[in-house]
Amino acid sequence: MSGFTAPHCGSLRAADVGREVELYGWVARRRDHGGLIFIDLRDRWGAVQVVFNPAQAQEAHATASELRSEYVVRVRGMIGRRPQGSENPRMATGEIEVTASELEVISVAKTPPFQIEDEVDADEATRLKYRYLDLRRPRMQRMLEMRHRVVNAMHRYMDANEFVEVETPMLLKGTPEGSRDFIVPSRLHPGNFFALPQSPQQLKQLLMVAGVGRYYQIARCLRDEDLRADRVVEITQLDVEMSFCTEEDVFALIEGLWVQVWNEVLGTQITTPLPRLDVQQSLLRYGTDKPDLRYELDIADVSDALRETNATIFRAALAEGGVVRCLAVPGGRDMSRRELDELALIAKGAGAKGLAWLPGPLDKHMAEGELAAIRSAARAGEDDLVLLVADRRRKAETVMGLLRREVARRRKLIREGEWKFTWIYPMYLFEEDDQGKLTYGHHPFTSPWPQDMHLIDTQPYAVRARAYDCVVNGLEIAGGSIRIHDRALQERVFEILGMSRERIHEQFGHLLDAFEYGVPPHGGIASGIDRLMMAMTGTDNIRDVVPFPKTQSHQDLMLGAPSPADPELLKELHIQVVPPDKPAR
């Protein structure tokens, strides 16, 4: 057996006619004519038709009649041009076929739980349980290869720009900041735990102090948070940090990376520099900080026009400090009550109290001037319907963002095939959490804009951050910042965030200490490769681009993880399990 040197089933072409070959692969399909038997033999490179002719190879033909789907076989045969008129233009190998002289069944196969074809879409739980079969589908094979090509292009691009890949530890110190840590018990230090990395953030900053200058890593990061369609527990990111740089350097570097990756992997030219969008503008106009700009729908604020309105729901929301936002649905006057109710359900599902529309039941409570002002702000034409939401600003933005996306889908406004990149920049240093407490917008190491420093105590929310996200087609594919490199400023930011001296010292003492030994100004970015792959393959399900994904409830259906630990092991680790009151999910 020498499958390594054997040609690939899917790579054979007309130029190979006349070659005697030995092929290895899976039986994708068998067509038994009683006399002639055809099989499509599949490997990662594609499939080729093999013909068994009883007149030419009786034994092979007899064996071929026993073949079933997904059997693994070795075939020896002669590559020939297909007879006139029997070429298959839909197959890359369709001009040729292999006339078998020898057939060996290497491995038989049970009937798989779903067909190994791109078109057959089994239930996702079944696909995940039999992921090794799911991955056998041509589309998934292409995904794996594309993922490889993306990462490979990244390595070459970063190397060409003199970045050094440095590995950072998996067993780190936990922090209460950011997302929930996955923790690992220390056997030698009972009661103490390592944390798995949420990102190598502090280590890459320390590498800058170490003088590495330009660092990158294809890093695995783990965050124990609830999942979404674009979120998994374990992500892979291109992690980058460089010294003596500004935002412009990071933008130029990453734009160059996109140019190379899109060109190499998709054959698409990207025009740079990429546009930039202030995060507040994005939240106002698109209701999200990761807008999909492949369609034009713009949200507008009509709070001021409605302060005196008789429509109670608007006046009440405004009186409580909320806002009223609106969105024109092109040609939306033809929407049925049922369709509007569905939109209202989406709004309510996101926490809105309700959804109003115009023309609609609220018209009679509003003045002519108010109606005109709304239509004008929404830039609504004759046939357009206007959706209105009144709520706290953050909630209204979220709800309008969801509605904007839903309207675009329903009205088919999304221009598929376009790549709408944008930088979200600038952002703001601090945000208000739901308790009204001040918290960081990006992370606590992000540098404020120097010219906004005078506001840091009096109007902290107005201080811009040297932070940026890169968004394409509604997916955040990278995010980073220029960091604080001054110990005093870093301590001050920690204090503004409400951290005690003791806690600062305990959590971040090593970083602050490092800043006393000569620290270069530095900044960086991280790009989530899973989301990048989503964008490039056009899927809205991140599990489609992850080889072995977990479910929304963090389970690996194939491995059956997580599972109870061996009691002996737990004892060694000094861990006692307290069963939950309710059975665990």
Next chain:
RNA sequence: GGUCCCGUGGUGUAGCCUGGCCAAACACGCGGCCCUGUCAAGGCCGAGAACGCCGGUUCGAAUCCGGUCGGGACCGCCA
């Protein structure tokens, strides 16, 4: 922590709203037989689900109600 959707043979769906005609239909797949140029091969025949699980309502439940388990979408959360 919360809201919503889904769960019917191996797979995908129909039926469920308006309980009985449903021990359940269709397609693919699967098994057998026939067939020497097909490629979603074709023809004929056949097997296969008491409708996730538990409980309730009812003379009667796949269909209604409650709970539970599993999958998914979303809000919160995700520095």
